[in-house]
Amino acid sequence: MKKLSAVQKKQQALVMAVAEAIEAEAKLAFPGMLQCWFSMEYHLFPGSLLMRLQFSDAQSLANAEPELAKWRKRLSGMMLKKGVILKDMRQHLVFTLSGPED
Numbered sequence: 630m631k632k633l634s635a636v637q638k639k640q641q642a643l644v645m646a647v648a649e650a651i652e653a654e655a656k657l658a659f660p661g662m663l664q665c666w667f668s669m670e671y672h673l674f675p676g677s678l679l680m681r682l683q684f685s686d687a688q689s690l691a692n693a694e695p696e697l698a699k700w701r702k703r704l705s706g707m708m709l710k711k712g713v714i715l716k717d718m719r720q721h722l723v724f725t726l727s728g729p730e731d
Contacts, residue, residue, distance in 0.1 A: 637671045647707045661689025666729045675713050681725045
C-alpha cells in the first residue's frame with residue numbers, strides 16, 4: 630500500500646473527525662445504528678467521499694430512511710465548517726446494511 634502524503638493525511642483526519650461526530654449523533658438518534666464508515670479516493674476528494682451509516686437490520690434501516698435528507702445536510706454542514714464544500718449532498722451519505730468488509 631502506498632504511503633499517504635501530508636495532504637492526504639490531513640484529508641483523512643478531517644473526514645475521520647466528521648465521521649466520528651456523525652456516528653456519535655446517529656447512535657443516539659437511531660436504535661440499531663452500528664457504525665459509520667467511509668471511502669474516498671484522495672485524488673478526487675471531496676467528490677469521491679462516500680460516508681455510510683450501517684444499520685443492524687432492515688427494520689432499523691427502514692425507520693431511519695425518512696431522516697436521510699436531514700443527515701445529508703448535517704454532513705454537508707459539518708464538512709463546510711472544516712472548509713470542504715460538498716456540491717451534491719445526495720452523493721456523499723447513504724444508509725446501508727452492509728459493512729466495510731462486505
